Amino acid sequence: MRTPQRASVRFHLAFAVLGVTFLAIFSWVFLKEYLAEWRTTQAQFDQLQRRVKDPHALSLAAPLGEIQQIWLPDLNRVDRCPTCHLGIDDPAFVSAPEPYTTHPGAWLRTHAPDRFGCTSCHGGQGEATDFRNAAHQPIPYWSDPMRSPQLIEANCGACHRERRPRQAVWLEKGREVIANAGCIACHDIPGFSLEELRAPRLESVGYKVRPEWLRTWLADPKAYLAQARMPNFRLEPPEIDSLSAFLLAQRETAPLDSAGIDWSKADRDRGRTVFGEARCVTCHRLEGRGGTMGPELTTVGSKVGRAWLFSFIKDPTHDQPGTLMLRYRFTDDQIRDLVAYLTEDLIDPGAPQASSEVRYVEPALIERGREAFVRHGCYGCHRFSGMVDLGKIGPSLLGIGDRAIEAADFRNAAVVPSRPNWLFLKLRAPDTLADQSRMPTFNFSEPDAAAAVVALLSIRRADLPVSRVTDQPRPVRYEPQGTFGALVARYRCLSCHQTRGWGGELSTVPLDRIGSQLQHAYLVSYLQLPSAVRVSLEERMPWFRMTREEARTLADYLAGVFVDDSLERPVPLDADAARRGARLYQTLGCRGCHSLGGTGGYVGPDLSDSGRRLKPGWIEAWLSDPGRWKPGTLQPNYGLKPEEARSLTAYLMTLSTDRSGSTP
Amino acid sequence: MDVFGRQAQEEGLSRIETDGKRLFVHYCVTCHGETGEGDGQNASTLAPAPPDFRASLPVHQPAYWKQIIEAGSVAVGRSPLCPPWGRTLPSDDITALVAYLGVLSRPAGQKPVEPAAKAPASP
Amino acid sequence: MNDPTRRRFLFSTGVTSVVLSACGFLGATARYLSPNVLYEPPHRFPIGSPEEFPPGTATFLPEHRLFLFNNPAGFYAISSVCTHLGCNVRHIVGEGFACPCHGSRFDENGQVVHGPAPEPLAWFGLSLSPRRELVVNTRQPVQPEYRFRV
Numbered sequence: 001m002r003t004p005q006r007a008s009v010r011f012h013l014a015f016a017v018l019g020v021t022f023l024a025i026f027s028w029v030f031l032k033e034y035l036a037e038w039r040t041t042q043a044q045f046d047q048l049q050r051r052v053k054d055p056h057a058l059s060l061a062a063p064l065g066e067i068q069q070i071w072l073p074d075l076n077r078v079d080r081c082p083t084c085h086l087g088i089d090d091p092a093f094v095s096a097p098e099p100y101t102t103h104p105g106a107w108l109r110t111h112a113p114d115r116f117g118c119t120s121c122h123g124g125q126g127e128a129t130d131f132r133n134a135a136h137q138p139i140p141y142w143s144d145p146m147r148s149p150q151l152i153e154a155n156c157g158a159c160h161r162e163r164r165p166r167q168a169v170w171l172e173k174g175r176e177v178i179a180n181a182g183c184i185a186c187h188d189i190p191g192f193s194l195e196e197l198r199a200p201r202l203e204s205v206g207y208k209v210r211p212e213w214l215r216t217w218l219a220d221p222k223a224y225l226a227q228a229r230m231p232n233f234r235l236e237p238p239e240i241d242s243l244s245a246f247l248l249a250q251r252e253t254a255p256l257d258s259a260g261i262d263w264s265k266a267d268r269d270r271g272r273t274v275f276g277e278a279r280c281v282t283c284h285r286l287e288g289r290g291g292t293m294g295p296e297l298t299t300v301g302s303k304v305g306r307a308w309l310f311s312f313i314k315d316p317t318h319d320q321p322g323t324l325m326l327r328y329r330f331t332d333d334q335i336r337d338l339v340a341y342l343t344e345d346l347i348d349p350g351a352p353q354a355s356s357e358v359r360y361v362e363p364a365l366i367e368r369g370r371e372a373f374v375r376h377g378c379y380g381c382h383r384f385s386g387m388v389d390l391g392k393i394g395p396s397l398l399g400i401g402d403r404a405i406e407a408a409d410f411r412n413a414a415v416v417p418s419r420p421n422w423l424f425l426k427l428r429a430p431d432t433l434a435d436q437s438r439m440p441t442f443n444f445s446e447p448d449a450a451a452a453v454v455a456l457l458s459i460r461r462a463d464l465p466v467s468r469v470t471d472q473p474r475p476v477r478y479e480p481q482g483t484f485g486a487l488v489a490r491y492r493c494l495s496c497h498q499t500r501g502w503g504g505e506l507s508t509v510p511l512d513r514i515g516s517q518l519q520h521a522y523l524v525s526y527l528q529l530p531s532a533v534r535v536s537l538e539e540r541m542p543w544f545r546m547t548r549e550e551a552r553t554l555a556d557y558l559a560g561v562f563v564d565d566s567l568e569r570p571v572p573l574d575a576d577a578a579r580r581g582a583r584l585y586q587t588l589g590c591r592g593c594h595s596l597g598g599t600g601g602y603v604g605p606d607l608s609d610s611g612r613r614l615k616p617g618w619i620e621a622w623l624s625d626p627g628r629w630k631p632g633t634l635q636p637n638y639g640l641k642p643e644e645a646r647s648l649t650a651y652l653m654t655l656s657t658d659r660s661g662s663t664p
Numbered sequence: 665m666d667v668f669g670r671q672a673q674e675e676g677l678s679r680i681e682t683d684g685k686r687l688f689v690h691y692c693v694t695c696h697g698e699t700g701e702g703d704g705q706n707a708s709t710l711a712p713a714p715p716d717f718r719a720s721l722p723v724h725q726p727a728y729w730k731q732i733i734e735a736g737s738v739a740v741g742r743s744p745l746c747p748p749w750g751r752t753l754p755s756d757d758i759t760a761l762v763a764y765l766g767v768l769s770r771p772a773g774q775k776p777v778e779p780a781a782k783a784p785a786s787p
Numbered sequence: 788m789n790d791p792t793r794r795r796f797l798f799s800t801g802v803t804s805v806v807l808s809a810c811g812f813l814g815a816t817a818r819y820l821s822p823n824v825l826y827e828p829p830h831r832f833p834i835g836s837p838e839e840f841p842p843g844t845a846t847f848l849p850e851h852r853l854f855l856f857n858n859p860a861g862f863y864a865i866s867s868v869c870t871h872l873g874c875n876v877r878h879i880v881g882e883g884f885a886c887p888c889h890g891s892r893f894d895e896n897g898q899v900v901h902g903p904a905p906e907p908l909a910w911f912g913l914s915l916s917p918r919r920e921l922v923v924n925t926r927q928p929v930q931p932e933y934r935f936r937v
Binding site: 105106169595600601 | 678680682683686690691694695705706709710736738743744745746747748749751752755756759
Binding site: 008009012013015016018019020021022023025026027029030033060062066067069070071078080087089090091092108109112114 | 790793794797798800801802803804805807808811812814815818823824826827828829831832833914915916917918
């Protein structure tokens with residue numbers, strides 16, 4: 001009897017333990033459900049809103065006790081963030097602690113949460129309803145954690161694909177870094193085009209550069225020029241030998257004949273004067289000053305040969321058909337003096353001397369150089385006849401912002417393994433992340449590399465609905481024909497000026513309505529001899545030395561075609577109005593930025609000659625709303641009444657250097 | 665190490681301050697100078713000259729700075745030489761500029777305060 | 788404690804736990820049938836600021852399938868989904884609603900005037916978001932006297 005009883009006790013014990021275990025499990029399930037993080041968060045918010053809100057506002061508040069979600073099928077997103085971020089769109093919670101606080105800034109006005117959700121901008125896992133799983137903080141190897149404030153603009157860029165998105169400074173800077181570095185030469189990058197590259201053609205480079213310079217340049221472009229756009233390809237000496245042999249053998253187009261030039265008569269001082277008068281510094285940098293559109297010239301004498309330079313200044317398009325450089329109307333003597341100044345004064349005394357010995361160059365060396373040229377993808381930037389369809393050397397960057405981080409090799413770099421960190425390291429030092437990386441070293445500064453990472457992360461897989469994407473219209477190439485077109489091509493107006501969005505960005509004056517802004521007679525004289533309208537600017541219109549005939553042709557066309565009818569309206573210009581305008585000129589403080597007869601500020605154009613320079617309809621329209629004509633202008637909108645704008649116009653139209661006797 | 669965390673520390677400016685700096689460089693430095701010392705390239709032509717922000721900013725509240733930016737220096741009874749930007753710049757830009765003035769008004773080397781505008785990140 | 792008492796105690800503990808667990812299991816299963824949230828359009832959604840709906844007008848919001856009325860007495864929202872087979876009804880000023888599919892008619896309050904629709908049109912509750920937007924709640928049925936004042 002005892003044994004069955006023992007067994008029975010054991011049986012009862014097991015039964016009880018099992019039952020209690022079951023009970024514990026189910027209690028745990030219910031506790032987990034009803035003490036979920038989001039429920040306690042909502043309970044705390046309820047207490048908070050009872051303190052913050054009045055009874056009426058409380059009665060309108062969203063009901064608690066349920067999961068709030070934003071469902072965006074077109075973005076394939078479900079964001080349950082509002083479950084806990086309950087005060088996000090309510091200004092009453094501006095000083096409440098996280099997660100209840102109000103969203104800063106005006107972002108929710110422009111990006112309504114019910115249309116954009118939360119993770120579109122912030123990243124993270126929208127489905128989660130607890131802090132950890134929502135990926136608020138970076139978790140190693142987590143595919144899409146919440147963006148830190150430094151990286152959040154990458155998500156702006158997924159939709160905002162214009163080159164200069166408003167209010168996204170790092171994204172804008174990053175896109176500029178990518179464009180300037182010429183990444184597009186080797187990688188397909190959505191939003192960037194090969195047309196932006198401005199590297200010289202090399203089919204005739206053998207005539208152009210000095211062999212010693214070429215070797216220094218290939219070894220490290222930044223050693224010759226700190227702002228060099230060409231990156232360092234980490235070439236070994238044998239490669240430098242073969243590449244320079246290959247390049248020096250490129251002699252497709254011989255320079256224009258300068259055999260008749262008597263170099264002994266060259267006057268370097270006269271050349272310096274020509275250099276200054278022509279305003280070469282508008283595009284070329286010299287000892288730290290000047291523009292950056294053209295190559296820097298501080299030591300150009302150690303870089304290029306005399307005969308080539310003579311030919312290039314005489315006709316830049318002779319061997320560089322797409323150059324931005326204009327063709328001045330210099331005499332041969334002027335060019336001779338200029339070349340003498342450039343090649344004899346602007347030299348690097350430390351540069352290696354030319355060796356006089358003539359060396360035999362093996363054809364095999366040249367062939368190896370050609371192979372190196374192709375291997376390093378040089379043809380990506382330097383368009384080379386015979387290498388047009390070789391394809392890009394690097395992988396496409398489409399979707400680089402989504403690429404799985406598991407596939408990235410960090411080579412034991414001591415960083416958090418995240419996509420931004422890998423890109424940052426790759427940009428800064430490509431050779432540390434892969435042996436034999438063909439990507440050159442750009443020597444990006446840390447801020448530049450960080451900005452470029454933001455821009456790269458914004459390049460997602462192209463699966464966004466078109467309605468979500470904003471972009472700027474791509475400008476259409478503008479190539480005028482005829483006499484006018486030939487002059488525009490010769491003087492390269494569109495290297496600096498823009499019309500219909502096409503052209504360079506150096507000039508502050510787009511040409512679209514120039515004929516309605518400036519008087520015809522002024523245009524003719526200005527084109528022949530540009531006088532300084534903004535004396536503080538380094539980058540000013542060059543002195544082309546164009547003929548009166550050419551200037552008239554250009555001015556006629558501009559006055560006839562580049563007009564805006566809304567500006568061609570009469571403005572009553574009576575003496576009374578002009579007097580009132582003169583008083584306004586003083587009380588508004590115009591003199592702070594504009595100068596008149598030699599006194600006043602340098603920010604805006606000199607107004608001393610505005611009566612002979614500007615058209616009254618334009619002045620009035622400009623004063624009424626400057627930002628409408630030129631976004632980002634330094635001329636603020638003063639909110640002038642129409643009568644005031646007319647008075648100021650009448651006053652400005654009385655100003656002329658002829659009468660006052662002073663010159664601008 | 666997270667390079668972006670370090671990056672943020674080194675730059676020392678929040679997002680809104682960076683935006684403000686960009687605007688300051690574009691619209692203001694020509695008179696007020698890079699560091700707000702009143703030594704911009706146009707400053708010498710101005711009478712009265714622009715103030716040295718390091719001394720003049722801490723005297724007033726950000727609301728006063730904002731008033732000058734929006735309505736011009738004439739609005740607070742000074743010369744008309746600093747123009748009104750209220751009709752030109754959107755209010756977000758002016759907020760950003762005021763935030764950057766906050767940076768300029770801090771003595772050099774002082775650690776920046778945690779910016780007001782930050783992403784709702786942690787509870 | 789002798790054996791029979793211990794056995795009885797263990798037995799009753801076991802039975803109680805098992806019964807409670809079974810109830811819990813049934814409860815959890817029942818709970819499982821009504822999930823916290825589904826992948827579906829929200830039942831509370833903003834439709835714009837009150838100023839976007841001028842007084843005395845009826846605005847059809849096709850993406851939400853409802854009419855928003857702004858009367859002197861206040862705002863109210865009526866579903867545009869016909870209770871017969873779910874077509875969008877048309878609003879005829881002064882008459883009510885007409886369904887183009889099978890000819891159902893409703894009066895201005897959405898009550899059935901003429902079949903085949905079996906039920907009146909649904910009315911939805913309104914509220915105002917902190918950003919001063921009208922918010923419709925399709926899970927808050929209201930009576931035809933309902934008016935929402937801003």
